[in-house]
Amino acid sequence: MLPVVCLAEGFTLEQVLGAPFPYGLTSAPHAPRVAWVFDNKGERNIWVADAPQFVPRQVTHYKGDDGQPIASVRLTPDGKTVVYARGSEVNKAGTSADPQSLAKMPKQQAWAVNVSGSEPRLLGDIGCSEEGCEDLQVSPDGKNVVWPAKKHLWIAPIDGKKKAEQLEELLGESDTPRWSPDGKRIAFSSNRKDHSFIAVLELASKKITYLAPTTNRDAGPVWSPDSKQIVFIRQPGLESKRPLIPEFPRPWALWIGNAQSGEARELFRSGNAM
Structure with missing residues (x-):
């Protein structure tokens, strides 16, 4: 066999740290379009591509490495609008990262932008405190978006014509909102420190229904079609x-509950094996 000599090519630390990469890939529920975030040397922007060629094109045009991450990218069902969270999670003092030492402190906020071309429009503040806590959920009709912020759920029209409104004032902390397929209700987890409930909010009446509430910890609501x-x-x-x-x-255990009556029953139990 012939000997093979491998020569390592030199590279700089800047090249390693500045390598571009995409993340946060998502797709439109009813349109042949995908969206993602592209990080190029700290400059983060949203890109989209359409089937079948999937030629990428840039949607947002933020300039420079300002230290403001983009997360929870969502496309509306028709694929015409992208909603996303921009800005870092808040620290114990309630402030977001400000690596540029700007006179006006950056905020973690929800935004929307038209894929066809427009300036991003502000939907409301987020300011969640844990990494990966951004959780924007678009309504089935593509008109509204809901997200957890400041221990409660907030809703805003995607067209940006109205300010975000707080949906409930429950005790504890509300998170993981999930729209019902018909868009009439929102299920979410209501955390009370040592236990939590699955709550269902009926948007028209503002009625709250708890699914078989106990002192257990309930999480991860998923709707039936x-x-x-x-x-x-x-x-x-x-x-x-x-x-x-x-x-x-x-x-x-897996449980299934009636969204209207609140009655629930066990479907599966894992057992007590170590």
């Missing part, structure tokens, strides 16, 4: 005093 039932995960509630290294398993 007919908007009548919700599947969710149930885990035991957290004990007030737990050992540093838990010696017990973390069992979980």
Whole structure:
């Protein structure tokens, strides 16, 4: 066999740290279009492409590495509008990252932009505190978007003609909002520290229905196609005093509930194996 000599080519640290990369790929529910974020040396912008050629084109035009990430990119069902979160999560002091030391502190906010070309329009503030907490959810008709912020749920029209409104004033912290397929209700998790509920908000009446509420921890609501039932995960509630290294398993179960009556039943249980 002939010997093979591999010569390593030199590269700079700047080339490594500045390598461009895409992330956050998403697709339109009813249109042949995808969208994603492209990070080019810290300059983050949204791009789209249409089937079948998938030729990419830039939608937003933010300039320079301003330290403001883009997350939770969503396309409306018709693929004509992109909604997204821009800005970093807030710290314990309630402020977002400001690497450029701007006179006006940047905020983490929800935005919308037309794919055909327009300036991004502000929908409202977010300001969530955990990494990956951005969770924008577009309504089935593509007219509204809901997201968790400041411990509650907020809703705004995607056309930007009205300010975002707070949907509820429940105790604890509301997150993971999910639209019913018919667009009439929103299911979400209502966290109360050591336990949590699956709540269903009827938009027309503002009525709240809890699905078989207990002291367990319920999360991850998923709607049935007919908007009548919700599947969710149930885990035991957290004990007030737990050992540093838990010696017990973390069992979980799948439950299904009636979105209107709140009645629910168990579908599957994981068991108590370690």
